[in-house]
Amino acid sequence: MQTTKVFRSGDGQAVHIPAELAYDDPSREVTIVRHGDVITISPVQPDAPPRLSLQELVALLRAMPKPSEVEVREPIEMPDRAD
Numbered sequence: 001m002q003t004t005k006v007f008r009s010g011d012g013q014a015v016h017i018p019a020e021l022a023y024d025d026p027s028r029e030v031t032i033v034r035h036g037d038v039i040t041i042s043p044v045q046p047d048a049p050p051r052l053s054l055q056e057l058v059a060l061l062r063a064m065p066k067p068s069e070v071e072v073r074e075p076i077e078m079p080d081r082a083d
Helices: 054-063
Strands: 006-009 012-015 030-035 038-043
């Protein structure tokens, strides 16, 4: 695993990506997502559908037709775990 530095760039921060990890196309568009302390940078897939928010996904699911009936299943017996 390599380490690098974060530095100020205007009003934001920038990350230096070492040459051996850099994309071939220096103008490549990327997405950046933060989950807690983890920041993930991924290349944009040109033919990928746009990413939806959780609220948009829930709205799409709620708009789907309701099933005509719900299958009732027997509960699955789970063995006790040994401590």
